[in-house]
Every structure is written in structure tokens, then in C-alpha cells.
Amino acid sequence: MAKMIEIKNLQKSYQMGKNSLHVLKGIDFSAEEGELVAIMGSSGSGKSTLLNILGLLDVADTGEYHLDGKLIKNLNETKAAKYRNQFLGFIFQSFNLINYKNALENVTLPLYYQGMGRKERQKKAMKYLELVGLKDWAHHLPNELSGGQKQRVAIARAMAAEPKVILADELTGALDSTTSYEVMDVIQKINDQGNTILVVTHENDIAHMCKRIIYLKDGVIEEDKKIKQVRASEYVQ
Amino acid sequence: MFDIERWQEIFDTIRKNKLRTFLTGLSVASGIFILVILLGFGQGMQNGIAREFQQDAATSVWVWPGVTSKEFKGLNPGRRIQLRNENYTKSSELFKEEIEYKSPRIFVRDISVNYGNEALVYSVQGVSYQFQQIENCKMSEGRFINYSDEMTTAKVVVLGNKIKREVFGNVENPLGDFIDISGIPFKIIGFFHEQEEREEERIYIPITTAQRVFNGGDRINNMSFTLPPVENFDQAASQAIAFKEDLETYLKQAHTVAPDDTSALNVWSALEEAKRYYGLTGNIKFFFWFVGICTIIAGVVGVSNIMLIVVKERTREIGIRKALGAKPWSIVGMILHESIFVTAISGFAGLIFSMGLLEIIGPHVEVDYVVNPSVNFTVAISTVFVLILAGTIAGFFPAWRAARIHTIEALRDE
Numbered sequence: 001m002a003k004m005i006e007i008k009n010l011q012k013s014y015q016m017g018k019n020s021l022h023v024l025k026g027i028d029f030s031a032e033e034g035e036l037v038a039i040m041g042s043s044g045s046g047k048s049t050l051l052n053i054l055g056l057l058d059v060a061d062t063g064e065y066h067l068d069g070k071l072i073k074n075l076n077e078t079k080a081a082k083y084r085n086q087f088l089g090f091i092f093q094s095f096n097l098i099n100y101k102n103a104l105e106n107v108t109l110p111l112y113y114q115g116m117g118r119k120e121r122q123k124k125a126m127k128y129l130e131l132v133g134l135k136d137w138a139h140h141l142p143n144e145l146s147g148g149q150k151q152r153v154a155i156a157r158a159m160a161a162e163p164k165v166i167l168a169d170e171l172t173g174a175l176d177s178t179t180s181y182e183v184m185d186v187i188q189k190i191n192d193q194g195n196t197i198l199v200v201t202h203e204n205d206i207a208h209m210c211k212r213i214i215y216l217k218d219g220v221i222e223e224d225k226k227i228k229q230v231r232a233s234e235y236v237q
Numbered sequence: 238m239f240d241i242e243r244w245q246e247i248f249d250t251i252r253k254n255k256l257r258t259f260l261t262g263l264s265v266a267s268g269i270f271i272l273v274i275l276l277g278f279g280q281g282m283q284n285g286i287a288r289e290f291q292q293d294a295a296t297s298v299w300v301w302p303g304v305t306s307k308e309f310k311g312l313n314p315g316r317r318i319q320l321r322n323e324n325y326t327k328s329s330e331l332f333k334e335e336i337e338y339k340s341p342r343i344f345v346r347d348i349s350v351n352y353g354n355e356a357l358v359y360s361v362q363g364v365s366y367q368f369q370q371i372e373n374c375k376m377s378e379g380r381f382i383n384y385s386d387e388m389t390t391a392k393v394v395v396l397g398n399k400i401k402r403e404v405f406g407n408v409e410n411p412l413g414d415f416i417d418i419s420g421i422p423f424k425i426i427g428f429f430h431e432q433e434e435r436e437e438e439r440i441y442i443p444i445t446t447a448q449r450v451f452n453g454g455d456r457i458n459n460m461s462f463t464l465p466p467v468e469n470f471d472q473a474a475s476q477a478i479a480f481k482e483d484l485e486t487y488l489k490q491a492h493t494v495a496p497d498d499t500s501a502l503n504v505w506s507a508l509e510e511a512k513r514y515y516g517l518t519g520n521i522k523f524f525f526w527f528v529g530i531c532t533i534i535a536g537v538v539g540v541s542n543i544m545l546i547v548v549k550e551r552t553r554e555i556g557i558r559k560a561l562g563a564k565p566w567s568i569v570g571m572i573l574h575e576s577i578f579v580t581a582i583s584g585f586a587g588l589i590f591s592m593g594l595l596e597i598i599g600p601h602v603e604v605d606y607v608v609n610p611s612v613n614f615t616v617a618i619s620t621v622f623v624l625i626l627a628g629t630i631a632g633f634f635p636a637w638r639a640a641r642i643h644t645i646e647a648l649r650d651e
Contacts (some may be wrong), residue, residue: 057560057644078564085562096557096648112561118245159560214461 003066004165004196005054006030010063012049024048024060025219031165031198036229038207039200040222041216047200048169050216054198055079055088055167068164085113089158093170096149097142102116103129103153104138110161120161128156132186148179155186159195166190166197172206184232205230247575261576262583265624268536269587272529277595278393279525281602281610285516286511288432296337296473297371298481300488301459301487301507303394309495317491318501322448322455328462331487335480340365343447343458350440351417352404359400361418361440362448369429371461372436379412379435380425384445386426390445390545394423397437401428412627418442421450470512477508533624540624541631544576548635553628556647565640572636573629584621592617 010019012024013049023046031037041047051063052058058076065072066088075083089110097106104125110129111121127137132152142150151171168187172180184206191211199210207213208230215223245478251258302318325341343363350357369381377398386393394416405411415422423442431437465482467473484506486496494501548555555568563571592612601612639647 052645055560078566081559081564082333083561084560092648096553096560098557101249105249109558110247110561112242113558113564113567115242118242154309157561 002069004033004035005029005066005198006066007054008064009062009189010050011063011117011194012046012053014059014115023219024053027063027160027219027221029214029218029221030216031196033196034191034194035212036188036197036210037199038210039216040202040204040207040212040213041222042202045216047150047216047221050169051198051200053220054165054186055090064131081113085110085161087162087164089161089166091158091166091168091171093173094148095142095147095154095174097150097153097157099142100199102139103134103145103148106142106153107157107160110157114161125147125160128159129153131159131190133157146179147175148182151175151183152186153181155183155190164196166195168197168199170202172201172203177205178235180206181209181232181235185236188229188232200233243571243574245360247578248570250571250575251579252307257543257547258579262538262577262586264539264543265536265580265628266583266587266590268532268539269584269617269621269624270388270591271532272587272620273595273612275525275529275532277591277599277610277612278607278617279518279522280612281607282521283515284610285608286514286518287303295507295511297462297476298464298477298484299459299503299507300461300484301503302492303503305498305501307495307498309498310493312493315480316501317416318459318494320460320488322457324488324491325457325460327491328460328484329357332480332484335464336477338367338460338463339373339461340368340371340462341444342368343453343456344443344458345418345442345447345453348419348451349417350419352628355404357400357416359397359438359439359440361442363444363451363453364441366439368461371463372431374429374431377428377430379425381427381429382441383393384505387445390449391443392421392423392444392446392450393426394418395427395429395441396425397439398428398430399434399437400440404531414442414650419451438640455520464508470515474508475508475511481506481509494602497630503570529620530588533620536624536629537631540576540580540628541635544572544628545635547576548639552639552642552647552650554649555642556644558584559640559644560648568640569633569636572639573632576632577625577629579623580625584624588617588621604646 007027007029010024010027013020013022025049039047039050049058053060056072064098067083072083102108104122107125107128108121111124116124126135126138129135132155134149134152134156137145142153145153147226171187172183175183187197187199188209199206201207209232210226210227211229212224212226216220265534300320302320305312305316305318307315308314322341329336329339341364345361345363348361350359350361364382365383365384366387380393380397382393385391400412408414412427414425416425417423429437444457448455464473464477467476481504487500487501488504489496489498492501512650556570592614602608604609
């Protein structure tokens with residue numbers, strides 16, 4: 001299996017006034033294609049920072065990062081934007097849908113930035129909305145959708161660009177447990193299709209729906225274990 | 238700019254943010270509207286004043302006597318000055334070089350004018366043949382008094398068009414007909430047209446006839462001159478002022494009037510007056526420009542203010558777009574594209590609306606000193622472009638800053 005993500009000795013510190021806050025103290029980690037990895041840890045453990053660096057939203061101080069075999073180094077904003085657009089899909093805790101665009105338009109947005117034509121991207125977006133079971137809600141605005149539906153739109157949006165890796169930051173953080181399982185069910189299904197997914201979470205049940213859990217503590221990996229996946233479909237009627 | 242996808246994206250955003258778009262547009266449109274209307278009225282005032290002075294020859298100088306107000310060389314104040322033929326001929330000789338046309342005038346009083354059985358209540362004035370050029374009156378029929386009429390004290394009259402309408406409305410061909418002035422028949426030789434209607438209520442007869450037939454003696458009521466036209470307005474004005482002063486000096490000496498007596502002799506120069514008014518309209522125009530530019534500045538500030546709010550409001554959206562792969566320049570481009578589009582459309586809307594208003598209302602505006610307010614199209618359109626440009630620059634900085642905000646922070650924005 002090809003390594004989708006490979007990082008070596010990743011370090012990151014933030015300057016807080018005079019004090020320097022060392023958030024990541026040398027992370028070595030790799031993920032292969034088709035993996036579903038949960039990153040766990042208490043708040044302040046550095047899991048969000050790690051995800052931001054992996055998502056090219058932030059830059060590490062030292063260390064190497066290979067994304068799909070490409071060395072990510074000295075990216076300017078434009079280049080980073082291009083890589084994010086082509087290689088990465090994001091799912092956020094607060095959904096981050098554009099509220100004046102309907103579900104379909106939100107899903108087409110990454111495709112718009114890929115330079116795809118209007119007809120084609122609507123067709124493609126519709127395909128992914130169907131995949132997350134929201135075909136009939138395509139023309140609803142985000143505020144007409146429930147939390148779970150919003151997150152499924154966000155998943156469809158992350159999928160639409162057909163990225164190498166999908167990064168999810170507390171994707172169930174704003175949802176009740178039933179809805180969380182529904183969303184995880186969708187995540188598992190798209191993982192079954194071979195997508196590589198990284199999920200940052202602090203919820204144990206969510207983490208156990210992944211195939212591998214990495215525990216972060218104080219900026220280092222405390223534990224990295226493969227687990228037996230709990231299928232979310234068992235909880236979903 | 239011609240990327241159709243980008244346009245669709247802009248239209249989507251505009252369609253879904255109607256109020257914001259409308260408010261931005263309104264501030265731009267009203268700015269342009271006010272400016273155009275102001276400039277239009279500035280032009281209208283200039284037109285109006287220019288028109289006031291077109292009625293008579295632009296270079297005319299008029300003299301009419303008054304009453305002395307100062308004691309001078311043993312003569313008491315309160316003495317009425319009477320101009321006489323010799324004043325006229327002497328002035329004409331003295332200023333032969335400067336004068337183009339000249340005419341004395343006498344108001345013939347205590348007379349009755351009749352056409353058949355009909356009494357004509359109009360003023361009868363004795364004038365010289367050059368008075369036509371001085372008054373700038375156009376003959377609509379026949380001719381004006383000529384030199385030989387004057388030499389032969391011909392009993393001829395020239396009537397204004399208003400008299401023709403009122404008295405000769407039913408007469409087939411009044412030219413050659415006669416009217417009676419105090420029992421003496423005068424032959425109608427022409428009708429004239431004037432810009433001002435009240436000046437068409439006059440009956441002109443040769444000055445010589447007026448003096449001899451109606452006991453005028455050598456008295457004249459006023460004198461008028463014109464100076465040859467000069468291309469340069471300032472030069473023409475200074476010549477007119479110099480002539481006016483020289484003429485005044487001569488007349489004061491001839492009538493033994495104190496040099497500083499302002500009421501004994503009135504000499505009025507159209508050019509001097511015009512110069513004053515043009516100076517005034519210049520100032521008014523400047524003022525209107527000033528107000529207009531301030532309005533535009535207010536418009537620009539309004540637009541940039543709205544841009545600032547728009548960008549602030551869209552920070553999170555910008556973060557989302559960036560996370561999804563929008564390049565910084567595409568963010569700047571998107572915001573500017575939208576703002577330029579909105580300013581341009583509303584700017585032109587304001588322009589069209591205000592120019593349409595001037596176009597429709599303008600020709601009907603004929604208040605004193607304001608005639609046909611209109612605006613130079615080039616000026617108006619350049620102000621629109623200035624506004625668009627200023628709006629762009631004003632919008633650029635917040636847009637650029639927004640594009641530079643760290644994506645993570647932008648996403649955290651509530």
C-alpha cells in the first residue's frame with residue numbers, strides 16, 4: 001500500500017508573548033491509502049495543530065511531511081491553496097457551509113476552484129449528495145437542514161474534489177450520538193470505497209469506529225494501535 | 238474579467254445578498270445623481286446669465302443722465318442733467334476709434350398713436366439707424382430705419398412683432414400702411430423681433446424726425462454705443478471699462494459735474510457687467526464642483542465602509558473558500574469584481590437617471606438666471622469612472638487583508 005501521509009519529527013511551537021508554547025514535540029507518523037485513523041487526545045494535546053499542519057492550513061517549524069509521496073515544503077499561499085484543493089478534503093466541527101448557498105452549491109465549491117465547468121460540477125456534486133443520502137435536499141439552504149444533514153453536506157463537499165486524504169476535525173462534536181453514528185456510518189462507507197480519512201476526536205465511541213487510533217499527549221504520540229472497527233451501521237436503524 | 242464562471246459566482250452572491258448590494262448601489266447612485274444635478278444647475282446658471290447678456294449687443298455701453306448729488310463749481314446739487322445732440326456728436330468724434338455702432342435715443346412723450354380707429358398705447362422712441370445693431374434686433378419683415386430716413390427726417394416707423402400681433406393680426410400686409418402719431422401719418426417700413434417680449438412693444442422713428450416734428454429740440458434721453466468685438470473676453474472687458482471711464486469723464490466735464498458724483502451720469506457697460514456675472518458664475522460653478530466632489534468623496538467613503546463591513550462579514554466565508562482551495566488572489570478578485578460590478582451598474586444608473594431628469598426637465602427650466610440646466614456628458618461619465626476607481630482602491634485593501642488572514646483564524650471568526 002502506498003503511503004498517503006508520512007511525517008517525520010514534526011515540531012511546532014507557538015509564540016505567546018515572551019513564552020514559547022511547544023505544541024508538537026516531534027511526531028512520527030504515517031498513514032497508508034484506505035486507512036481510517038482516529039487521532040485522540042485531551043484538549044491541548046496538539047491534535048488540532050497536527051491536523052492543521054496535515055491540512056496545509058498551518059506550517060510546521062521542523063520536520064518532513066510527504067503527502068502522497070510529495071514533499072511539502074516552503075509552500076506559498078497560492079501553492080498551498082492548490083494542494084488543499086487537489087489533495088485534501090476538510091470536514092469541520094461547525095460544518096462551515098456557506099449559509100447563502102444551498103447544499104448543492106456548497107458541494108460544487110471545491111470543484112469551482114478546480115476550474116470545472118458549471119454543468120459538470122453540478123452533476124458531480126449531485127452524485128456525492130446522493131452518496132450521503134441528501135439528493136432530495138440539494139436545493140435547501142444550510143439553515144433548512146438538521147445538524148446531521150449539514151455534516152453530511154460537508155462530507156459530500158470534502159468528497160467532491162476526490163481528494164487523496166479527508167481530514168475531519170471533531171466532525172461529530174456538534175451532533176447528538178444518534179446523528180453522530182449516522183455521520184460515522186457515512187464516513188465508514190466512503191472509507192470502504194478506499195478513501196484515506198483522518199478523524200480528530202475526543203469521543204471514544206467515535207474513535208472506535210475507525211480502524212486505528214493514535215493517542216496524542218503533550219505533543220507526542222503516546223500510543224498508536226490498530227483496532228477492530230465497530231460498524232456504525234449497528235447503531236443506525 | 239470575462240471568466241463566465243466567475244460572473245456566475247458573482248451573480249449568485251449578488252442575488253443572495255440583495256440588501257447589501259442595494260445599499261452599496263444606492264450610496265454610489267445617489268452620489269453620482271447629486272453631482273450631476275449640481276453640475277447641471279451650475280451650467281444652467283451660466284446659460285441663464287449668458288442669455289441675459291445676449292439680449293443686447295455684448296459690447297454695448299449705455300449712457301443716461303440723472304440728477305447731480307454734489308455741489309460743484311458753484312452749481313447746486315439736485316440739478317437735472319440733460320443730454321444734447323452736441324454731447325452725442327462730440328462723444329462720437331472723441332471716441333471715433335473705439336466705437337463700432339452708436340445711437341442717441343429720445344422718448345417721444347405726450348403724443349397719441351392711432352391705426353385707423355384703434356389707439357396704440359406703446360412707447361415711441363426716436364433712434365438712429367445704427368440702433369438696430371446695438372439692440373440686436375432682428376427684422377422679421379421690411380427694414381429698419383436707415384441713414385437716408387434720418388437725413389430726410391422721413392416719417393417712417395418700425396414696429397415690434399408684439400404690436401404686429403396685437404394690432405395688425407387681421408391685416409393682410411401691414412407693410413406700407415400708415416399709422417398716425419399725433420395726427421401725422423407715418424409709414425410702416427418694418428417689423429422687428431426681440432428676445433425679450435417687452436422690447437417688442439416699441440415704435441421706432443428716426444431721431445431727427447422725433448426731434449423736429451415733436452419739439453424735441455436738440456435734447457436726447459440717452460446714448461448707446463457698441464465697441465468692435467474682440468476675441469479675448471478679458472481684453473474686451475478692459476477696453477469697455479476704459480472706454481466707459483473716458484466717456485464718463487468727458488460727459489462730466491461737458492456738464493460741469495463733480496468727478497466723484499455718481500448719480501449725475503450713468504454709464505453702463507454690458508461687458509463690465511458680464512465680467513462681474515461671469516466671475517460670479519465661475520465662483521458658483523466652483524462651489525458646485527466643490528460640493529459635488531465632496532459628495533463623491535462621501536460616496537467613496539460610503540462604498541469603502543460598506544466594503545469593509547462586507548469583508549468583515551464574509552471573513553468566515555473567505556476562510557471556508559480558502560480551505561477549499563481558493564487562492565488569495567481569487568479572493569481579492571472575487572470581492573473587487575463584485576464591488577466594481579455593483580459600483581459600475583449603480584453609478585451608471587445614477588448617471589442615466591440624473592441625465593434623463595436634466596434632459597426632460599432641463600429645457601423647461603426658465604427661471605431668471607437659470608436656463609436649460611445640462612451637464613457635459615464626458616464630465617459626468619468621468620466622475621462615474623473616478624468613483625469606480627476610488628471604490629476599487631478603497632475596496633482593495635480590506636479585500637487584500639481578508640485574503641491574507643490566516644485560514645484557521647478566518648474559520649474561527651463568528
